[in-house]
Amino acid sequence: MAYLGLDVGTGTVKLAVVKGTAVQKLCCSMLTAELPREGQRVACSDALAKELRELIKRENINVKSCALVLPPEAAFVRRVTVPVMTAKQMKVNLPYEFHDYIQQGKEEYFYDYAVVDTLEDPTGNDAPKLDLLVAATPKRVIRQWRAMLRRAGLRLSVAVPEYLAYRNLIRVFEQANSEDHPKEYCIADLGYRSIRVHMYRGCAYETTRVIEYSDVSVRQLAMGPQEDANRLSVREHYSQIAVEILRAVNFYGFNTPDSDLKDIYFCGRLASSRELMQILQDTLRLNIHSVAELVPNDDAAAAELCPEAVGAALEMSGR
The missing domain is CATH 3.30.420.40 (ATPase, nucleotide binding domain)
Structure with a gap:
């Protein structure tokens, strides 16, 4: 199945059609709509949706499933070390890893994680720990992007913080x-x-x-x-x-x-x-x-x- 990668900047929109690890199409276009500064880009979602819809039609892109790049201000990303735990326990504990950034309304965020490594104690005295990359983004941001993309004729399948989009490039590069x-x-x-x-x-x-x-x-x-x-x-x-x-x-x-x-x-x-x-x-x-x-x-x-x-x-x- 092919996916449409979407990166909306302050002055340009970038599109990539990818199937598996094969890049089938790339497109970079200047935005004519005047977008607000970072942190408020989706506020003018009608103008952005119209531009996206016209760009996709002009480029003859038929892919509807969208993988969105989340701008840096829309996601918190951290490296943390935690005791080994189950996925259910992780779901409960993840919000507390962002206590420096999110003091209230923890339930208003989506959380995700990726295991970087399992750290064994060289002495064997302590239990192994997990080296994690954890991320949090406000649910309202995802709702705004999902609504805007729907008006552009797209379906939001995944949202990826900017830092992790580059990680995926490195992962595929190293595999090859x-x-x-x-x-x-x-x-x-x-x-x-x-x-x-x-x-x-x-x-x-x-x-x-x-x-x-x-x-x-x-x-x-x-x-x-x-x-x-x-x-x-x-x-x-x-x-x-x-x-x-x-x-x-x-x-x-x-x-x-x-x-x-x-x-x-x-x-x-x-x-x-x-x-x-x-x-x-x-x-x-x-x-x-x-x-x-x-x-x-x-x-x-x-x-x-x-x-x-x-x-x-x-x-x-x-x-």
């Missing part, structure tokens, strides 16, 4: 390259309003560091080339981006002493800039890749823009 793949991955999304730097050990998500664009000129670079842009100014902004990403990488290394990160993968609009990629290469001293290398598809330009949509659809191949 079982003896030749990095041990750690850094994925940097050079978006319209910010840069999000995600860290993974294998396909296990570790952490994310968000770099906000403090300079409007940097945001303009992400939105597209400026005809009157001064080349020296552009290089200064690119250098600023490179330094901020270097800080994020160094911060991860400082907090993970046994890290041996060697590879960083870029996606987003700015990832197509050769000038920026060269500055990043000179600054980071890491192996520079396009995230398209992780996407099972031959269209590298489209894959670089739609990785999360693909990763969301791949969620179904792992079930």
Whole structure:
């Protein structure tokens, strides 16, 4: 069965038709409707539903089952360690793993988890524990997205936090390259309003560091080339981006002493800039890749823009 991966950003919508682990179609389109800022994107659901419906018709997409990328502000994701327990016990205990984020109304959230590893006590004195990746999202957010997608002619099958969409890409990539793949991955999304730097050990998500664009000129670079842009100014902004990403990488290394990160993968609009990629290469001293290398598809330009949509659809191949 094929699934439609959907990633709605602040200025674009990305679609990916995936069957099993095969990517059949990729599409990235600018949004003409003026969407609110993060956290309120579904508030204009009528306009978004209309755009999606027209885009799907224009691209001749017949898949109705949708795998949605949840924006970062719509989901809490944590790594936790808990005693080994049954699925029933897990359902009862999961809400308490989010006590730092959710003080009231715990019943108004959906919860899910994935087992990263089983941790055995080397001394044998203590019982084994579970290393978990846990997630929570408000039920009202899912209801809003489900209603909007229904108006667009789609059916919500699964909602995947952004961080876990990339995990699915890594999982499938490592399955296809079982003896030749990095041990750690850094994925940097050079978006319209910010840069999000995600860290993974294998396909296990570790952490994310968000770099906000403090300079409007940097945001303009992400939105597209400026005809009157001064080349020296552009290089200064690119250098600023490179330094901020270097800080994020160094911060991860400082907090993970046994890290041996060697590879960083870029996606987003700015990832197509050769000038920026060269500055990043000179600054980071890491192996520079396009995230398209992780996407099972031959269209590298489209894959670089739609990785999360693909990763969301791949969620179904792992079930």
